[in-house]
Amino acid sequence: MQSKFFVKTVICATALALVAAGCSRSDSGPENAGTTGGGNTPAASGAFGSLTDICGPGNAKGATARGVTDTEIRVGTVADPGFQGRPGLNQELFDSATVFTKWCNAAGGIAGREIKVDLLDAKLTEYRARILEACQNDFSLVGGGAVFDDVGQKDRLECLLPDIAGFVVSTQARGADLMVQVVPNPLDTLPVGDYKWLAEQFPDSVNKVGALTGSLPSTILVKDQAIEGAESQGMKVIYDAQYNAAGEPTWAPIAQTIKSKGIKGILWTGEPENLAKLEVGLADIGYKLDWIRADANHYDQKLQATGGGSIANTYVRSTVYPFEKASENPATQQYLDLYKEYLPSAKAKTYLGVQAFSSWILFARSVKACGNKVTAKCLLDESKRIGSTTWTGGGLHAAMNIRDQKSTECFSVLLANPKGFTLQDIDANDSIFNCTDGNILTLKGDYGKGTKLADVGKSISDLK
Known part of the structure; x- marks a missing residue:
């Protein structure tokens, strides 16, 4: 037990x-x-x-x-x-x-x-x-x-x-x-500007994409939304896997699978420490991905603290102005x-x-x-x-x-490296952000619904 x-x-x-x-x-x-x-x-x-x-x-x-x-x-x-x-x-x-x-x-x-x-x-x-x-x-x-x-x-x-x-x-x-x-993080739309940017930057990778997340339903839902977003931008996901949500005892088997399948880009849903350990596993077998796509919670020094010199080609979608440019x-x-x-x-x-x-x-x-x-x-x-x-x-x-x-069309991309994060050129049109029309995807999948006042026998008229 x-x-x-x-x-x-x-x-x-x-x-x-x-x-x-x-x-x-x-x-x-x-x-x-x-x-x-x-x-x-x-x-x-x-x-x-x-x-x-x-x-x-x-x-x-x-x-x-x-x-x-x-x-x-x-x-x-x-x-x-x-x-x-x-x-x-x-x-x-x-x-x-x-x-x-x-x-x-x-x-x-x-x-x-x-x-x-x-x-x-x-x-x-x-x-x-x-x-x-x-x-x-x-x-x-x-x-x-x-x-x-x-x-x-x-x-x-x-x-x-x-x-x-x-x-x-x-x-x-x-x-x-x-x-x-x-x-806003609604259930029926997804920002896809960074997926589009990655596809444009790494065209040779689009047919060899993998997706990784923890092995529980809640994270799988987020990963499924990411796959739908990536595929809307012409990517083909050929490897869809789950890892132990608490972390793997060793990341070598997953790293080896990624290598054997010739994966060039990874859609990662997780946390900085586990991603860093995967990157260490990839470095140990001498395999480098063209890109890893991670959400904004990876804008965190724990990524570098855990992965050190193994952190490479990790792109983090962000909507905040970076601390590195606070001045x-x-x-x-x-x-x-x-x-x-x-x-x-x-x-x-x-x-x-x-x-x-x-x-x-x-x-x-x-x-x-x-x-x-x-x-x-x-x-x-x-x-x-x-x-x-x-x-x-x-x-x-x-x-x-x-x-x-509604989801924002605006995004920036931060590249993680062993020393920190650097802002990437994404054809910004609003300060450091790209806010182009078409950066939002209306999702086709069924990802559930939220709790409503009607579920508890109330309505907006009860609000004073």
């Missing part, structure tokens, strides 16, 4: 593969569990990047909703850092919540209301319990995400709890009601500076941390716009109005369609 620890490790490894910015940090414990906000921090400017007056003094009044009073607004952020199988899992969600609220409160809060954040540690297997807690105390969820976010969606909708999410994982959450994603982008530099000022011990350079920070900015601007009528309905309405179709979080990332929750 497998031990409980082994099972939990498999579960965590699987979840790491599910989202582009997914479970990317696991190098420290849950430093900030509890409630954060307030403190005697010196006054700060309430502007961020290209956006002005996000936070600051004001005269907003009224106990208009759960968690809202004349003087404060209480919200929740969910993450999994207390999971014993991978301590610190997605700690960056808590860190961005802490940094943003300290900065915003120092500037005067949201129209004068101080933000109080409940840091809700789901510990991987306690997501539903944390949602039930939030339903009792919090106005909204903001900037969070959890591995098993499927189990609490009905509870969240029953208590009409909005979620301005940092990321979502499951089918149930990706298509859920009362959910706003700052980097050229005021929003990215300000994000790093705020981390240095308010939480210097934290790991600032994480893709998921940026997504979460963007969620907080959208939340604050939306609440401010609601004024004395801060309600769940107003929050959701204003977030889609303010986010519109060109939300960038003040310049942190490519333009996102918040209003319609």
Whole structure:
């Protein structure tokens, strides 16, 4: 019989593969569990990047909703850092919540209301319990995400709890009601700009493509979407395999199979450590792929730390402005500076941390716009109005369609090498991003549906 620890490790490894910015940090414990906000921090400017007056003094009044009073607004952020199988899992969600609220409160809060954040540690297997807690105390969820976010969606909708999410994982959450994603990840479309770019850069590889993911249904769904996306751009997948979701005892057999089949490109769905170990296995037998395509959660130094000099030809799709060029982008530099000022011990350079920070900015601007009528309905309405179709979080990332929750056409590509990441030439037409029409594929496969208000006997008219 497998031990409980082994099972939990498999579960965590699987979840790491599910989202582009997914479970990317696991190098420290849950430093900030509890409630954060307030403190005697010196006054700060309430502007961020290209956006002005996000936070600051004001005269907003009224106990208009759960968690809202004349003087404060209480919200929740969910993450999994207390999971014993991978301590610190997605700690960056808590860190961005802490940094943003300290900065915003120092500037005067949201129209004068101080933000109080409940840091809700789901510990991987306690997501539903944390949602039930939030339903009792919090106005909204903001900037969070959890591995098993499927189990609490009905509870969240029953208590009409909005979620301005940092990321979502499951089918149930990706298509859920009362959910706003700052980097929309819908079930029926897929960004394919980078697949097209790879096919153009490596035409000799298109008929010899492989796909690899962990051996559990949830990651297989993500991999299947990747295959559909690749095939839409003329690629032919001749090797479709699954590895042990917790990692292989040795990657030599898979590396040897890749070599024997003459695979030239790999669609990888997973996490940085396992990909790095595969690349070590390939290097050990002297086989080099033309390319490996990985999602944004691989924009992580753990790839280099694990794979060292074996990292080669690994292309990571991204929608954030790279940290390596922060001096050229005021929003990215300000994000790093705020981390240095308010939480210097934290790991600032994480893709998921940026997504979460963007969620907080959208939340604050939306609440401010609601004024004395801060309600769940107003929050959701204003977030889609303010986010519109060109939300960038003040310049942190490519333009996102918040209003319609559609996939973005914009992308950049980062090439991983043993020393770090370098931005590639992708015929950018919007800053560093390629935002060309046709970069989005409408999927033909059936990838499930999200949890709806109707599933719990409610409708949008119940939202106040």
